[in-house]
Amino acid sequence: MLKVEHITKYYGDFKAVDDLSFEVKEGEIFGLLGVNGAGKTTTFRMIMGLLDYQDGSITLNGKKIDYSITDEIGFLTEERSLLTKLTVKEQALFFGALKGMSNKEILKRLDELLKRFEITEYKEKKIKELSKGNQQKVQFIMAILNHPKLLILDEPFSGLDPFNIELFKEEILRLAGEGSMIIFSSHRMDHVELFCKKLVILVNGKSVISGYIKDIKKNYRKKNIFIKGDIQKEELKKIGGVLEVVEHADELEVKIESEEIVDKVFEAIKEKKNITKFMVEEPSLNEIFVAKVGESYEK
Amino acid sequence: MRSKLNFLIGVSLARKVKTKWFVVAQILLCLLVVGMINLDILIKSFGGDFDDAVKIYVVDETESSYEIFKEALLLNEKNLYGEDSALYEIEKIAKVEDKKEEVGDEGGIIVDIKKSEENTIEVELISKETVDTYDYSLISSALNSVKVVLVMDDLGLTAEDYSKIMSDVTITTSLVNENNKTEEEGTEMIMTTVFPIFILPIFVLSLFLVQMIGAEVNDEKTTKAMEIIISNVSPKTHFFAKVIAGNLFVIGQAVLTCGYGGLGIFIRHLLTKGGSGGAAFFDEIGPMISSMLESSIGDKLVIILPLAIVLILLTFVAYALLAGVLASMTTTTEDYQQVQVPIMILSLLGYYLGIMAGMFKGSLVIKIFSFVPFISAILAPSLLVLGQIGILEMIISIVIMLLTNFLLIKYGLRIYKVGILNYSSSGLWKKMAKALKNDSIR
Numbered sequence: 001m002l003k004v005e006h007i008t009k010y011y012g013d014f015k016a017v018d019d020l021s022f023e024v025k026e027g028e029i030f031g032l033l034g035v036n037g038a039g040k041t042t043t044f045r046m047i048m049g050l051l052d053y054q055d056g057s058i059t060l061n062g063k064k065i066d067y068s069i070t071d072e073i074g075f076l077t078e079e080r081s082l083l084t085k086l087t088v089k090e091q092a093l094f095f096g097a098l099k100g101m102s103n104k105e106i107l108k109r110l111d112e113l114l115k116r117f118e119i120t121e122y123k124e125k126k127i128k129e130l131s132k133g134n135q136q137k138v139q140f141i142m143a144i145l146n147h148p149k150l151l152i153l154d155e156p157f158s159g160l161d162p163f164n165i166e167l168f169k170e171e172i173l174r175l176a177g178e179g180s181m182i183i184f185s186s187h188r189m190d191h192v193e194l195f196c197k198k199l200v201i202l203v204n205g206k207s208v209i210s211g212y213i214k215d216i217k218k219n220y221r222k223k224n225i226f227i228k229g230d231i232q233k234e235e236l237k238k239i240g241g242v243l244e245v246v247e248h249a250d251e252l253e254v255k256i257e258s259e260e261i262v263d264k265v266f267e268a269i270k271e272k273k274n275i276t277k278f279m280v281e282e283p284s285l286n287e288i289f290v291a292k293v294g295e296s297y298e299k
Numbered sequence: 300m301r302s303k304l305n306f307l308i309g310v311s312l313a314r315k316v317k318t319k320w321f322v323v324a325q326i327l328l329c330l331l332v333v334g335m336i337n338l339d340i341l342i343k344s345f346g347g348d349f350d351d352a353v354k355i356y357v358v359d360e361t362e363s364s365y366e367i368f369k370e371a372l373l374l375n376e377k378n379l380y381g382e383d384s385a386l387y388e389i390e391k392i393a394k395v396e397d398k399k400e401e402v403g404d405e406g407g408i409i410v411d412i413k414k415s416e417e418n419t420i421e422v423e424l425i426s427k428e429t430v431d432t433y434d435y436s437l438i439s440s441a442l443n444s445v446k447v448v449l450v451m452d453d454l455g456l457t458a459e460d461y462s463k464i465m466s467d468v469t470i471t472t473s474l475v476n477e478n479n480k481t482e483e484e485g486t487e488m489i490m491t492t493v494f495p496i497f498i499l500p501i502f503v504l505s506l507f508l509v510q511m512i513g514a515e516v517n518d519e520k521t522t523k524a525m526e527i528i529i530s531n532v533s534p535k536t537h538f539f540a541k542v543i544a545g546n547l548f549v550i551g552q553a554v555l556t557c558g559y560g561g562l563g564i565f566i567r568h569l570l571t572k573g574g575s576g577g578a579a580f581f582d583e584i585g586p587m588i589s590s591m592l593e594s595s596i597g598d599k600l601v602i603i604l605p606l607a608i609v610l611i612l613l614t615f616v617a618y619a620l621l622a623g624v625l626a627s628m629t630t631t632t633e634d635y636q637q638v639q640v641p642i643m644i645l646s647l648l649g650y651y652l653g654i655m656a657g658m659f660k661g662s663l664v665i666k667i668f669s670f671v672p673f674i675s676a677i678l679a680p681s682l683l684v685l686g687q688i689g690i691l692e693m694i695i696s697i698v699i700m701l702l703t704n705f706l707l708i709k710y711g712l713r714i715y716k717v718g719i720l721n722y723s724s725s726g727l728w729k730k731m732a733k734a735l736k737n738d739s740i741r
Contacts, residue, residue: 050526050529067532067533070531073530080522080523081522081524084522085518097303098528099531142527
């Protein structure tokens with residue numbers, strides 16, 4: 001289990017990460033969310049031991065993360081971190097050896113992953129000759145070459161088309177299925193909702209929301225009601241506890257401050273004609289994020 | 300499991316050696332060294348009349364000039380080119396027409412000496428092409444001698460009188476301590492022949508080292524591969540791997556260059572076996588080495604050489620450490636090119652001071668420079684050979700270099716750890732100053 005406990009990091013007088021704590025268990029996919037500069041990459045770099053921190057502790061299976069256990073970790077950085085003059089094979093032999101793998105192990109695993117990511121023909125090609133998307137695939141392959149127990153993915157889907165995102169998703173889910181602990185950050189909330197059971201939302205280095213997504217959504221008091229029928233927007237707005245009414249193509253979305261308001265809204269519309277839909281939904285992660293952070297993450 | 304340090308050293312070396320450019324550079328270097336050693340043979344092999352004697356045909360209308368001219372010309376030649384020299388074949392002919400056609404076809408010079416009322420003799424030189432400056436000056440000098448002898452004959456002076464008038468004043472040199480003479484000769488030989496051969500490679504190799512390490516660190520930094528590398532090996536391991544690999548590379552390059560030199564000598568030996576072409580290498584270098592070893596400098600070299608090698612190796616390590624630290628602080632290749640300029644200037648200063656050390660004997664400033672790290676590798680051995688500093692000063696230079704390396708490792712490593720993961724040039728010096736105070740290096 002990865003345990004991050006009360007870590008605090010200062011850059012000079014600037015507090016980049018403030019008393020951050022979370023845990024990731026075997027087989028869990030954990031989301032680290034926040035706007036640019038929120039402290040996500042700093043947190044990743046602290047976990048990898050690339051940055052020192054002033055307070056707190058980071059342990060993997062009870063051991064402080066140092067160079068004796070980094071062979072068990074995979075790391076994909078936000079920016080490309082490949083030696084572009086090397087071929088894919090040379091790159092794998094280099095990074096694999098740094099993970100303590102033998103050449104035989106590396107080449108076997110590389111062939112397997114190149115096949116899975118459908119880029120076997122690029123094995124002997126130099127990285128600089130590949131497209132951005134294929135470079136990202138190679139970078140991902142390098143990160144998972146060693147079957148990592150802990151996999152850190154900083155914006156893994158950047159520069160990928162939907163087809164390749166699917167390939168990545170499959171592999172991430174496969175690794176989680178094999179028991180890897182996976183932490184990742186992404187600008188795509190739909191990916192976070194799809195993958196993660198747990199997350200932390202960082203604002204200015206501080207955790208504003210953390211825990212299991214289902215609990216976060218459950219505990220988030222605000223709900224949305226979708227209504228289809230002959231009813232005016234203004235009528236709904238007059239109901240106490242209704243925060244906002246959004247008009248979609250053929251339905252209205254009523255945002256309410258708590259679950260208790262549902263009955264009041266229902267009372268107001270039940271006599272109306274042609275009501276074909278009345279559906280109460282939990283808010284999306286993006287809504288919760290916007291509400292907490294104050295701006296859209298997906299802009 | 301492979302040691303990550305050894306692995307990184309191997310990777311660094313392989314990146315330099317397993318390239319087409321390395322192979323091309325080695326082939327060119329080998330050709331250059333072998334070519335330099337066999338330059339004379341090479342030039343002659345393309346043809347030319349370097350060893351052919353110049354035929355000089357003399358038409359002596361005075362009937363008393365030929366023998367004097369011949370004797371004077373050969374004497375001038377021996378004085379200038381040595382006893383074994385045979386640059387000229389001199390032949391007396393009756394008239395210009397006898398050889399004019401031959402000279403027009405094959406070369407040579409016709410010296411037509413005629414009587415002159417005003418100037419005793421007057422001469423016409425007839426040749427196919429313009430007469431070579433050296434040949435012209437020797438012929439001219441010989442003809443002047445002819446004129447002087449003829450005038451003296453007219454005046455009734457004997458050959459003995461002529462000899463007395465023309466002979467040079469004998470000047471002999473002697474030193475209070477005769478041993479100094481052989482020592483100075485040995486020293487001069489080392490400073491003029493052996494030293495330039497060694498100083499230049501040291502200078503070039505130190506530049507190689509600085510560029511190699513800087514380029515590698517910079518490449519890993521600019522591609523951000525450094526993050527992955529440093530998340531798997533400590534900055535300390537990474538730093539030492541670069542320094543060791545860099546030094547192994549330049550030492551290897553030095554050995555290879557010596558090997559090319561050996562190959563050049565071997566080729567020369569084969570080419571000169573039959574006696575044709577240039578002189579055998581050992582015929583030329585052998586007397587030089589034995590003369591050097593016979594002088595008192597030979598005894599000194601037994602101590603100077605190991606000390607110089609130790610100092611040079613320590614300086615290479617220091618160059619590598621400094622290059623690594625500076626490269627870690629830069630964020631682009633252009634930045635590094637600027638940063639390495641001071642190192643190059645330092646190296647260049649050492650090179651020039653080493654070359655000029657013999658010109659400023661007794662200079663205190665140069666003696667002080669011989670203790671300065673980086674410069675000392677070239678300067679201290681030069682001054683030791685010249686007798687300007689003693690063994691003790693040389694050892695002090697080595698100790699200072701050791702101390703420099705220790706400080707570069709102790710404080711440089713702190714900068715390196717922070718520098719290699721820093722991608723912003725803003726507040727760089729502040730960050731580095733802060734890093735210097737932090738001693739928690741993994």
